[in-house]
Amino acid sequence: MTGLALVAGGTGRLGTQVVTQLVARGVGVRVLTRDPQRAAHLVGEQVEVFRGDVRDPTAATRAVAGADIAISAVHGFAGPGRTTPTSVDRDGNIHLIDAARAAGAHVVLVSVVGARAESPMELFRMKYAAETALAASGVPATIVRSTAFLELWIELLTLTAGRRNRPLVFGRGQNPINFVSVRDVAALVDRVVADPATRGQRFEIGGPDNLTFDRLASMVAAHRGELTKPRHLPRPALYAMANTVGRVRPELGRQARAALTMDRDDMTFSDDATRTRFPDLPDTTAAELLPLPRL
Numbered sequence: 001m002t003g004l005a006l007v008a009g010g011t012g013r014l015g016t017q018v019v020t021q022l023v024a025r026g027v028g029v030r031v032l033t034r035d036p037q038r039a040a041h042l043v044g045e046q047v048e049v050f051r052g053d054v055r056d057p058t059a060a061t062r063a064v065a066g067a068d069i070a071i072s073a074v075h076g077f078a079g080p081g082r083t084t085p086t087s088v089d090r091d092g093n094i095h096l097i098d099a100a101r102a103a104g105a106h107v108v109l110v111s112v113v114g115a116r117a118e119s120p121m122e123l124f125r126m127k128y129a130a131e132t133a134l135a136a137s138g139v140p141a142t143i144v145r146s147t148a149f150l151e152l153w154i155e156l157l158t159l160t161a162g163r164r165n166r167p168l169v170f171g172r173g174q175n176p177i178n179f180v181s182v183r184d185v186a187a188l189v190d191r192v193v194a195d196p197a198t199r200g201q202r203f204e205i206g207g208p209d210n211l212t213f214d215r216l217a218s219m220v221a222a223h224r225g226e227l228t229k230p231r232h233l234p235r236p237a238l239y240a241m242a243n244t245v246g247r248v249r250p251e252l253g254r255q256a257r258a259a260l261t262m263d264r265d266d267m268t269f270s271d272d273a274t275r276t277r278f279p280d281l282p283d284t285t286a287a288e289l290l291p292l293p294r295l
Ligand SMILES: NC(=O)c1ccc[n+]([C@@H]2O[C@H](COP(=O)([O-])OP(=O)(O)OC[C@H]3O[C@@H](n4cnc5c(N)ncnc54)[C@H](OP(=O)(O)O)[C@@H]3O)[C@@H](O)[C@H]2O)c1
Pocket: 008, 009, 010, 011, 012, 013, 014, 015, 032, 033, 034, 035, 038, 052, 053, 054, 055, 072, 073, 074, 075, 076, 083, 088, 092, 110, 111, 112, 113, 146, 147, 148, 149, 150, 152
C-alpha cells in the first residue's frame, strides 16, 4: 500500500514506531494529535501533523478525509478528566470508523488481548465496544489485539525504583503476565496495514515472556546494577485507592482497579496463530530490552 495513512495516536509509544515503519515503506502519514508539539519528533517530508481530538466527530472526519487507511493507536486509560476509555476508546474510535466509512478508507484498530463486554476493566469493555462497532460498520478493517507493553512497564518500574533501586510493584506481584515489546506490535500493525487480505480478521499478539511483576521488577533492578527486592503496594491499599482518591480522580481509580485485576486474573498468553501467519515478526524478550550490565 502507498497513499496516505492517518495515524491517530501516532505520537504515542506504539504510534511513533508505526509512523516510522510506514515512512520507511514510502507511505505518506498524517498524524492526529491534540498537541502538535508532541509530534515534533515525527515531522518530515512524508509526515503531516493534524491537530484534533478523536472525541470530536468533526475533527475525526477532517483528519481521515483523503486517507486510504485510518490506524487507531489511541487510548484514554490515563485520563485525566474527560479523557476516558469510554470517550476515547469507544466513542473516539467510533468517530474514526464513521469518518473512514465516509472517506472510503480502511481501518486498523489496535485493541487489547482480553477485550470483552463483561471485563472488569473499563478499558477492555470499551475496546470491545469499538471492535463490535467496527464489525457492524461494514468498513474493511483489521483488528490487532496486544498484551501489555514491556517498554511501558519497564519504564514505570524504573521510575519508581528511586535511589534505593527498589521498584514499586502494585499488589502481590506473583501473577504471571504476558508482556510484548512495542517493537513486535508495531511490526504486526505494519504487516496488516500493508496487506488488504487481512481485512475482516483479528490478530492477537503477545511476547515470549509470561513474567510476574516481581520477576520483571528484579530484572529492572539488576539491569540498573544491583539485584534488590521490589517494594509492594498491598492489595488493601489498592482497594482503598480505588474507593477514595479514585472517586475524585477517576484515572487513579482505573489504575488501581487494573492493578488488582492484573494481580489476580489469568494474564498469560500464547500467540501461536499470529506468529504462524507472520513468521518473520520480531519476538523480543525482556532480557533483550534489559541486558544485564557487565560485572
Ligand atoms: N500500553 C499497553 O500496555 C498496551 C497494551 C495493549 C494495547 N495497547 C494499545 O496500544 C495503543 C497504543 O498505546 P500506547 O501505550 O503506545 O499509547 P501512549 O503512548 O500512551 O499514547 C496514547 C496516544 O493516544 C492519543 N490520544 C489519547 N487521547 C486522545 C484524543 N482524545 N484524541 C486524539 N488522540 C488521543 C495520544 O495522542 P496526543 O497526546 O498526541 O493527542 C497518544 O498518541 C492503544 O490503542 C492502546 O490501548 C496498549
